[in-house]
Amino acid sequence: MPDTALPATDRLLDALRAIVGASGLLTDPADTAPFSEDWRRLYRGRTPAVVRPGTAEECAAVVRLCAETGTRLVPQGGNTSMVGGAVPAEDGSELVLSTARLNRIRALDPVDMTLTIEAGVTLRAAQLAAADAGCLLPLSISSEGSAQIGGVLAVNAGGNNTVRYGNARDLVLGLEVVLPDGQIWNGLRRLRKDNTGYCLRQLFVGAEGTLGIITAAVLKLVPQPREVAVALCAVPSPEEALALFTRFQAHDPAAISAFEYMSGPGMGFVLKHIPGATLPLSAPAPGYVLVELATPRPDAGLRVGLETVLEGALEAGIVLDAAIAESEAQRAAIWKLREEHSEAQKREGASVKNDVSVPVSKVPAFIAEATAACEALIPGVRVVPFGHMGDGNIHFNLEQPEGAEAAWFLAQDHAIMDAVNEVVRKYDGSFSAEHGIGKLKPYMMPDWRGGAELALMQRIKAALDPLGIMNPGKVLP
Numbered sequence: 010m011p012d013t014a015l016p017a018t019d020r021l022l023d024a025l026r027a028i029v030g031a032s033g034l035l036t037d038p039a040d041t042a043p044f045s046e047d048w049r050r051l052y053r054g055r056t057p058a059v060v061r062p063g064t065a066e067e068c069a070a071v072v073r074l075c076a077e078t079g080t081r082l083v084p085q086g087g088n089t090s091m092v093g094g095a096v097p098a099e100d101g102s103e104l105v106l107s108t109a110r111l112n113r114i115r116a117l118d119p120v121d122m123t124l125t126i127e128a129g130v131t132l133r134a135a136q137l138a139a140a141d142a143g144c145l146l147p148l149s150i151s152s153e154g155s156a157q158i159g160g161v162l163a164v165n166a167g168g169n170n171t172v173r174y175g176n177a178r179d180l181v182l183g184l185e186v187v188l189p190d191g192q193i194w195n196g197l198r199r200l201r202k203d204n205t206g207y208c209l210r211q212l213f214v215g216a217e218g219t220l221g222i223i224t225a226a227v228l229k230l231v232p233q234p235r236e237v238a239v240a241l242c243a244v245p246s247p248e249e250a251l252a253l254f255t256r257f258q259a260h261d262p263a264a265i266s267a268f269e270y271m272s273g274p275g276m277g278f279v280l281k282h283i284p285g286a287t288l289p290l291s292a293p294a295p296g297y298v299l300v301e302l303a304t305p306r307p308d309a310g311l312r313v314g315l316e317t318v319l320e321g322a323l324e325a326g327i328v329l330d331a332a333i334a335e336s337e338a339q340r341a342a343i344w345k346l347r348e349e350h351s352e353a354q355k356r357e358g359a360s361v362k363n364d365v366s367v368p369v370s371k372v373p374a375f376i377a378e379a380t381a382a383c384e385a386l387i388p389g390v391r392v393v394p395f396g397h398m399g400d401g402n403i404h405f406n407l408e409q410p411e412g413a414e415a416a417w418f419l420a421q422d423h424a425i426m427d428a429v430n431e432v433v434r435k436y437d438g439s440f441s442a443e444h445g446i447g448k449l450k451p452y453m454m455p456d457w458r459g460g461a462e463l464a465l466m467q468r469i470k471a472a473l474d475p476l477g478i479m480n481p482g483k484v485l486p
Contacts, residue, residue: 073191086160092447128159167443243294268399
């Protein structure tokens with residue numbers, strides 16, 4: 010492919026190298042290749058260079074240089090996006106700006122219960138830092154070992170604990186952001202109450218790097234749980250899974266930290282492809298629920314409450330079988346069955362993913378109708394819904410029919426997503442729950458967010474990034 014659109018002249022590369030140092034600029038194609046492909050391998054772009062600033066000031070200098078030269082930038086954290094949100098264009102016209110070297114924990118205050126942290130710190134490292142101080146960072150996602158804080162906030166990640174603590178944006182008190190003109194906005198405030206003008210931080214959380222580059226954040230912490238109880242339950246259907254959630258809500262809603270649904274076929278893929286995965290139940294089931302209860306209160310009796318709810322559910326036929334974790338190792342083994350769903354589906358073959366949400370009460374009806382719609386569209390398709398039933402966010406994924414060509418199946422992705430989204434629309438849901446829009450879904454925006462809402466987004470983009478250099482082609486059509 011010709012490099013006619015290539016902006017990275019030797020002069021520009023020399024200027025970037027002068028800002029970030031020789032180790033902060035990658036230009037060898039072998040070094041830049043991992044930054045040019047997404048985790049799902051749906052998109053493969055090219056970039057003349059990956060810029061790796063080590064401070065917010067270096068990041069600002071890079072952005073100023075790009076603004077002066079009209080060079081487009083793709084901010085990238087751990088590159089775990091499920092929608093191609095951090096992949097450069099195929100024509101090699103965009104630089105990748107990696108936040109990996111912005112990896113310092115600036116402050117942790119166990120009295121204020123705040124963590125001030127740079128964008129390149131992985132979510133797992135942030136969790137461990139909080140734990141060392143006797144606190145909990147209550148955000149947990151499957152890719153937390155590689156996902157970086159900046160990217161997690163840029164997509165407003167949800168995860169397993171949303172039912173209790175909300176999405177990423179609910180944990181953000183302050184941000185430091187490099188704006189598209191190279192200015193640094195220092196909004197690293199630790200205040201719980203601050204009604205001073207517009208809430209600017211929320212512009213950048215969920216903007217997927219299209220309005221600026223998050224370089225640091227102040228995050229809320231909560232007390233570390235003193236008691237945790239986890240169970241894996243076999244259920245006949247999503248209807249019974251929802252009935253079980255209702256029972257836990259009625260018993261003690263404040264104790265629920267996660268409530269995850271998994272389908273029988275999805276669990277089968279995990280047991281087939283993930284080494285060490287075992288089912289701690291007497292037999293496979295049509296569906297499964299992982300429920301976790303947690304509290305910072307000592308002697309709260311969570312185990313007794315868990316057993317009480319499950320005994321009633323077993324008697325009512327809502328639960329077919331259940332296994333309660335007796336140790337931290339067993340708890341981790343149960344969570345592994347949930348966390349490895351995406352990897353297992355990847356190993357099974359090509360899959361089309363739908364990250365959607367509907368009102369919690371409508372999850373079973375949505376799963377039934379969307380399943381019927383997809384099976385009618387592609388006979389033999391394998392439907393593997395799973396995810397956060399407690400907050401209404403279901404990853405409604407479709408695995409290629411056995412014997413089908415992967416390329417053929419992936420070519421049906423828009424037809425499949427559109428069929429699913431028609432059911433989502435019926436139940437007043439959203440076509441993007443926690444993964445964002447990225448490069449995969451901008452075409453849906455006019456239909457779902459058209460009129461005044463989309464126009465307002467475009468006006469904000471034009472006001473903050475008039476040159477259009479920040480993560481072009483993502484989010485907005």
